[in-house]
Amino acid sequence: MDSPEQVNTAVNRLRAAQIPWRAMGVIGRLHWLTQFREWLLDSDDAITDLLASETGKSVSAARREFDLAVEAIDYHRSHGAEFLGVQRPRAHSMPTLGVHLSISYRRCAVVGVIAPWTYPLALSLFDAVPALLSGCSVIVKPSSVTPLTVNEVVSGWARVGAPAVLTAALGPEAGPAVLDTVDHVHFTGSADTGKVVALRAASRLIPCRLGLGGKSTAIVLADADLDRAAAAVALGGLAECGQGYHSIERVFVESAVYEAFLDKLGTEVAAFGAEDPEDTDPYVMTSAAHVRFVAGQVEDAVTKGASVRIGGAGTGNRFEPTVLADADPAMAVMTQQTLGPLLPVMRVADVEEAIERTALPWCGPSVSVWTTDDATGGYVRARLTAPEVTVNDVSIHLTPPGFAR
Numbered sequence: 001m002d003s004p005e006q007v008n009t010a011v012n013r014l015r016a017a018q019i020p021w022r023a024m025g026v027i028g029r030l031h032w033l034t035q036f037r038e039w040l041l042d043s044d045d046a047i048t049d050l051l052a053s054e055t056g057k058s059v060s061a062a063r064r065e066f067d068l069a070v071e072a073i074d075y076h077r078s079h080g081a082e083f084l085g086v087q088r089p090r091a092h093s094m095p096t097l098g099v100h101l102s103i104s105y106r107r108c109a110v111v112g113v114i115a116p117w118t119y120p121l122a123l124s125l126f127d128a129v130p131a132l133l134s135g136c137s138v139i140v141k142p143s144s145v146t147p148l149t150v151n152e153v154v155s156g157w158a159r160v161g162a163p164a165v166l167t168a169a170l171g172p173e174a175g176p177a178v179l180d181t182v183d184h185v186h187f188t189g190s191a192d193t194g195k196v197v198a199l200r201a202a203s204r205l206i207p208c209r210l211g212l213g214g215k216s217t218a219i220v221l222a223d224a225d226l227d228r229a230a231a232a233v234a235l236g237g238l239a240e241c242g243q244g245y246h247s248i249e250r251v252f253v254e255s256a257v258y259e260a261f262l263d264k265l266g267t268e269v270a271a272f273g274a275e276d277p278e279d280t281d282p283y284v285m286t287s288a289a290h291v292r293f294v295a296g297q298v299e300d301a302v303t304k305g306a307s308v309r310i311g312g313a314g315t316g317n318r319f320e321p322t323v324l325a326d327a328d329p330a331m332a333v334m335t336q337q338t339l340g341p342l343l344p345v346m347r348v349a350d351v352e353e354a355i356e357r358t359a360l361p362w363c364g365p366s367v368s369v370w371t372t373d374d375a376t377g378g379y380v381r382a383r384l385t386a387p388e389v390t391v392n393d394v395s396i397h398l399t400p401p402g403f404a405r
Contacts, residue, residue, distance in 0.1 A: 001171030005178070007139070010167050011181040014137035015109045021165045022107055022135035026081045028167065029133055032162040035173050037073045039156045040066075049122060051121055051149045056284040058318050061240070068122040073129050080133040092219045093150040097154035107135040108207075114175055115150065116189045116213075117143035117286055118243050118339065120312050122148050123211075145287050182206070188245070188335055213245035213337050214364030216397060219354045219380065220261055222254040222337040224370035228392070230264035233343065236368065236397035238267065238272050238321050246302040246366045246388075247396045250327070250336045251345045252354040265345065266309045268322045283341060289327055291319050294340035296324060297329045297333040301344065304331050311341070335361055351376065355383050360392070366396040 002010070021029065044066065052062035070166060076083075082213035084105060095153035111131040115124040120142050128138045142150035147170050154168040167176055179185055179200045187197045198313050199210035218233045220226070237248035239375040251339065253261045285291050291314040298312050301324050311322030318342055325336055334344055348354045363386035370392060377391035 002170075002174045004173055004177035007169050007174055007177035008181050010109050010169060011139060011178075014139060014165060014167065017164045018107075018109045018135070018137040021137065022162050024135075024163075026133070027137065028081065030077060032160070033073060033077055033129065034131060035160040036157055036162060037077070039151070039160050039161060040052065040067070040070060040073075042329040043255060047121070047149065047153065048340045050152060052113070054146050054148050055120065055286045055287075057240075058284075065122045068119075069125040072122070072126050076129050076133050083130075083357040084134060105134065107136060108131055110182045110184075111136045111138050112178040112297060113138060113140045114178060114185065114187045114189065114280065115142050116245070117138060117145040118240075118245060120146040123147050123188050124153070127188075127209075129248045130188075131184075132166060136184075139167050139178055139182060141169045141174050145290075161321065173358070176200070180204070184208070185320055187211065191350070198219065201327050207375060211245070212365065213339070215224065215249045215335065215337060215365045216246050216369075217358045217359075217386075218248045218364040218394075219250045219351075219358060220251065220253040220366065221222070221351060221354070221368045221369070221371040221373075222256040223372045223376075224257070224261075226257060226261050226264050226390075229370040230268045232368070232394035233265060234268035234272050234321075236394040238269065238341045240397055241283055241319070243286065243339050244398070245339075247339070248267060248343065248368070248394075248397050249333055249364070251343055252348045252357055253345055253352070254354070255347050255349055258345075262323070262345060264307060265343065266323055269310050269323050269343070272321055283321065284316075285319055285340060286316050291317060292316070294338060294342055297331075297336065297338060297340075297342065298324065301327060301331040301333045304328070306331060306333075306344065329357070329360070351380060355380060358384060358386075366390075368392075368394055368397060 014276045048059055048062040048066050052059045073142045103304050113127040124140050128140055131138050131144045140150055151168045154166055157166045182204055185201055185208045191212045194210045210354045220229050221383055233248055294316050306326050309323040309325050311320035313320055321341040324344040327346040366388045367384055367386045368390050369377050369380045387391050
């Protein structure tokens with residue numbers, strides 16, 4: 001575990017190492033990223049086994065995350081030089097026709113990456129790789145729930161003999177210390193923690209990028225294809241055991257089709273299984289502590305009037321896929337992020353109430369709208385402020401956040 005003093009020392013070393021790293025140029029940095037990529041591929045089995053054991057994912061699910069990380073490296077290796085090239089826009093007014101304009105990018109010395117436990121490997125490299133290619137040093141602070149894989153992968157950078165511009169900081173004291181010492185921070189996590197990160201970065205006047213979770217939502221309107229909507233909501237809420245930051249965590253259904261939709265959703269959830277035959281148990285969660293947290297949300301909801309249509313129990317690292325009927329905003333499950341296989345369903349009077357409920361406490365990362373009326377779908381999409389809104393499409397709830405950059 002790293003103390004604040006140790007983090008400060010590490011950042012000072014990274015800041016010194018960044019100067020020759022920046023001077024190396026894009027081609028030189030690409031060489032080391034390529035060496036790192038080859039080490040990752042050579043260590044494929046060991047890394048995916050470690051990731052699986054640490055997160056509770058199946059080996060095949062861990063391998064999918066590993067592949068995402070490698071694809072991120074390949075993407076930036078292919079496009080990095082283009083992204084970092086100098087742009088030379090033309091002057092648009094007569095007095096400046098003799099002036100030559102150019103746009104170039106200034107590197108931050110040290111970038112801090114604070115990563116979550118949901119996709120610890122992929123989300124760490126999604127942010128670390130472009131920063132390294134840009135000429136920055138990087139310190140990664142993985143979640144204390146899943147530090148092992150990230151620490152192993154970061155150590156691989158040193159094993160290939162690359163310049164000492166990438167390191168990891170571990171432990172509960174490391175996150176605040178990273179925020180207090182780096183020049184730019186990338187954070188992926190909950191909206192509540194994101195507020196703390198933003199305020200702390202603002203107090204130092206350093207830039208930060210926030211990839212925030214929250215209550216991603218499905219809105220099912222009365223004219224929706226209920227079979228299609230129920231199947232999609234089950235997939236969007238239960239894939240990866242609901243532990244993705246874009247997973248559906250609440251469902252608003254128009255009153256006219258509420259009971260019919262609940263019946264169909266219960267059927268889909270009861271039949272839900274892993275798409276990959278190697279995923280023998282798709283309901284394993286990353287930590288027993290989080291299973292207890294999800295169970296607490298169910299207990300709170302039932303105490304306040306919800307009913308369990310299917311599932312509702314968990315033990316050890318496993319929680320059953322669950323549908324809660326008669327959910328309402330007084331329940332923690334409707335306002336607090338869950339990150340589990342839990343689908344609370346709330347009745348709404350009409351599309352306006354659905355829009356209003358979705359916007360509180362905020363829209364979350366993703367919303368899918370289910371309707372057969374294109375005009376209504378466009379109307380709802382225009383009214384919502386979520387970063388990603390789709391109509392009759394669940395893909396936004398399945399893509400790891402930050403992947404499509």
